[in-house]
Amino acid sequence: MMKRNLERVFTFVTTLVFISFITNIQAQEFSRQDTLRGSITPERAWWDLVYYHLDITVHPESKSIEGKNTVRYKVIDGTKRMQIDLQAPLELYKATQNGEELTIDHEGNAHFIHLKEAQEKGDVKEVVVYYRGVPVEAVRPPWDGGITWRKDEMGNPFIASSCQGIGASVWWPCKDHMYDEVDSMMISVNVPKELMNISNGRLVKVEKGKKKTKTYHWFVSNPINNYGVNINIGNYVHFGEKYEGEKGTLDMDYYVLEHNLEKAKLQFKDARRTIEAFEHWFGPYPFYEDSYKLVEAPYLGMEHQSSVTYGNGYQNGYRGRDLSGSGWGLKFDFIIVHESGHEWFANNITYKDIADMWVHESFTNYSEGLFVEHFYGKEAGAEYVIGTRSNIQNDIPVIGPYDVNQRGSGDMYYKGGNMLHTIRQLVKNDEKWRQLLRGLNKEFYHQTVTTKQVEDYMIRELGLDLKPIFDQYLRTTMVPTFEYIVKDGKIHFKWNNCVKYFNMPVKIWVDGKPTWLNPVNEWKSEDLPLESSSVEVDPNFYIGILNY
Secondary structure (H helix, E strand, O other), X not given: OXXXXXXHHHHHHHHHHHHHHHHHHHHOOOOHHHHHHHOOOHHHHOEEXXXXXXXXXXEOOOOEEXXXXXXXXXXOOOOOEEEEEOOOOOEEEEEEEOOEEOEEEEEOOEEEEEOOOOOOOOOEEEEEEEEEEOOOEOOOOOOOOEEEEEEOOOOOEEEEEEOOOXXXXXXXXXXXXXXXOEOEEEEEEEEEOOOEEEOOOEEEXXXXXXXXXXXXXEEEOOOEOHHHOOOEEEOEEEEEEEEEEOOEEEEEEEEEEHHHHHHHHHHOHHHHHHHXXXXXXXXXXXXXXXXXXXXXXXXXXXXXXXOEEEOOOOOOEEOOEOOOOOOHHHOOEHHHHHHHHOOOEOOOEEEOOHHHOHHHHHHHHHHHHHHHXXXXXXXXXXXXXXXXXXXXXXXXXXXXXXXXOOOOOHHHOHHXXXXXXXXXXXXXXXXXXXXXXHHHHHHOOOEEEOHHHHHHHHHHHHOOOOHHHHHHHHHOOOOOEEEEEEEOOEEEEEEEOOOOOOOOOEEEEEOOEEEEEXXXXXXEEXXXXXXXXXXXXXXXXXXXXXXX
8 A cells, every 4th residue: 555655646746747847848938039940931931942052161260151152942932031041140241133132131040131033933043142250169069059160189170060959050041940951952162272171962073272272062962951961171081982782882981080090990880880770770871872971070970961970989889888788889889870870860851840859869769779689689679779768867748849949858869769669569560660660761751741740650551559659758758657466366457657548558478478468547457377477567668667
């Protein structure tokens, strides 16, 4: 009785905490700048991105950038007011169309350009925006976002961008909302002649400048999200290899600082292993046309499309640590595997709103366990995923508020990955589960998506009632608790600490044999083979367990 009373108190307190978190989220105030940044405003909705040409000069000595971006677009519903985003202290000082200068209204980080020409539905037009200044400097990249200005061990400039969350407009002018990806892009970066710039896509040419500079021109032929665009400037050397994959020959290119070349030749073998594992689980690498690059950066790393950045110190694990505590996390380089996994979930399938960031991070977190499984076996992969549960906070819901550029809980990583691992148990068919993951990448190939689209697809393809599971794990902070009592040859069981309609089946082991139960929020009973039968709950389910 004492144990049951304590559980009731625990459940009551947990519910109060959950209500408190929801209340805080609802009470959070957002500014007009939050709305301009995070919503599809009328000044964004009427035009569809077609092409960018970002043409800039980077000045390492003054930590400044200047240049222009040519924005080609298709008119969906003609109007004459266009929103372009650029964050202070950078200055958007001019905009032109067909050589004619246009008026700009500046409202914080949103800049509204007044077009003079008629904008008829179906027209394809261009606007050129000019900017300059000192961009926000990233203090703790990649989490805070901006430009990193450092020196390498030899004293050479070592510069890179990272801007998920804060947005690409922290360093270049663009339509800074995730719902609209540009179809293709040219990135031209002028740097001092002794340095190289590595960006997304394929290198088209290198031009020598008149003032001891070079301009590197990179072309991206696939749709790309705005935060996936990057610059990496340093004293790089190159090596590479060919991978014979599902869509033919994939060029794999590696750019590292010269003094790290030999270490990189050993450590970057994990890149090839990663492509092998994820093509098995997720389908073909999504950007064969643009190649795969792994580029050393002056911060931990980021999933920039076809230009994955790396700063893990040429060691296995996450900076040498096993985030799962299982031992399996030291069998691979975390940054290579995790950030490359984002090529499928983030760059191929991209969220429309950062509130749905779990679509990127939950699947990619889960991909780490799939990598382990591919090379070390199913049990090893499960041990890795289960081991990451110690990192779950259950602080606020995984899904954040919409239309204000606000992400949800960091639990989108470990909790989201464990949610997917739990759903896999319900499928009871590993090949069907693999085909689901491959199907997601085929169904939403090069698309931006919502949570609803992903949920609906999984429910339809698996034929399972997953809505209560998604609601439980993504929209509350409660961990569903499986309560059970073994008594008089029966097992009595129910779900607690969950949404009212939570009905997830759970697998238990009775005398070492698997058995499925179907708990609800009220007590149910089933007979056991023996009055003294032993019962264990399968550890692959991310749930709380209370045995009276």
